[in-house]
Amino acid sequence: MSDLLAPEALERRLREVGETRYHHLHPFQLRLQSGECSRGEVEAWALNRYLYQACIPQKDAHILARMEDAGMRREWRQRIIDHDGEREGEGGIAKWLKLTDDLGLDRADVMSGRLALPATKFAVNAYLSFVKDRSLLEAIASSLTELFSPMVIKTRVAGMLSNYDYVTPETLAYFTARPVQAKRDSDFALAYVLENARTPAEQQAAIGALEFKCSMLWAMLDALEHAYIYAQPWPDAFKPADAVRREAAE
Amino acid sequence: MSDLLAPEALERRLREVGETRYHHLHPFQLRLQSGECSRGEVEAWALNRYLYQACIPQKDAHILARMEDAGMRREWRQRIIDHDGEREGEGGIAKWLKLTDDLGLDRADVMSGRLALPATKFAVNAYLSFVKDRSLLEAIASSLTELFSPMVIKTRVAGMLSNYDYVTPETLAYFTARPVQAKRDSDFALAYVLENARTPAEQQAAIGALEFKCSMLWAMLDALEHAYIYAQPWPDAFKPADAVRREAAE
Structure with a gap:
């Protein structure tokens, strides 16, 4: 049985989850940047x-649909x-x-998802199921990976x-707006979690939700x-042109 | 747009999915056996x-819940x-x-799933979502991997x-009963799919369902x-004792 944590201690535990489990530590992320x-x-x-x-607005709509307070919905929308x-x-x-x-x-290949890895689809599906099936507190806590995204975005x-x-600042326009948005969003979500995780079980559930979200981002990488x-991609998944050329040359 | 396939041609396509995508081809499976x-x-x-x-009876209960025919339910239960x-x-x-x-x-570690890889959980979750959210035809077609399981079980x-x-016949008792059960189950499911996939779209959906199921088993491996x-397992996932010993020795 866990003890009830003071808000500062809970925030520390949440930040610790990010420090040890967020994908800024993943070898593919390090390789990319x-x-x-x-x-x-x-x-x-x-x-x-x-x-x-592409799933983010659907994820947020699921959360919005569960909020009973108009003020909160105005923030979240x-x-x-x-x-x-x-x-x-x-x-x-659109920027992505x-x-x-x-x-x-x-675009048709990208938007249809038909060339994505099965594990990517399963991870995204798990995230949508999570915000639908778990408590509102857990759904909101799972968004707290945004506490850590500004640092990874800058480096990336x-x-x-x-x-x-072949990458220009315009190519990466998506990331320009994100740090400010992520800061605003994660400030709100963190305040909600610190205020509403009032029992040891709720606090552990919030920490678990953030671990789940980190594991989902990690699994994609x-x-x-x-x-x-x-290894090799699943037969129906994307094959880069350079890999196809290499195979043909062998 | 696909053509309507004769039942024999549809069966051939379904078997082709297994031949090219079932996990008997996966490197981990080959390494295991x-x-x-x-x-x-x-x-x-x-x-x-x-x-x-552990998810199989839940998966089958979802399918059972969608069957309107008592005779079919008697078979499926x-x-x-x-x-x-x-x-x-x-x-x-219990045999597993x-x-x-x-x-x-x-047992507590195994049954709780707390040491399983996140990707395993997401794959299993995707399978449960699939049989709940897709058509009954697709849910049944996704079970057709059992057409191919007898061959992999024998070799494994x-x-x-x-x-x-450290593996005895009693350790692997799970697999003793499976080939007969799988043959009975897949005969029934195959007959249902061949009978009920009556339009090109339904036939493609059935083929896609089997591809999905293969991709889910593949993603787990x-x-x-x-x-x-x-690489390394997710920090909260199972660490084999031999790996822990190796790390300590380094």
């Missing part, structure tokens, strides 16, 4: 991560606007498609810009690393 | 696959009985626990018995291979 990824690996990363980006934009071509998802466009990926953008000549570095 | 797995890898396999075994048994200690799940017991794994059992001195052979 240090310029060691092949062009095909960057493409596979962008194509697979699109499914995660901004997340949906940020990702879906005010009109066609705007918002986070700018990235996949610039990498030369076909700088690393990608200096290492990949594991799957990329496995398929595109150590 | 050829005796190349370390004791820790066999333990990790058994511990993770427990979650899949046998699957639940096979896995849950007539009484405590019987049935497929005999395997994890003999490997020296703690023979390979494990001859290569791992990918995750094991990644975590226990190429």
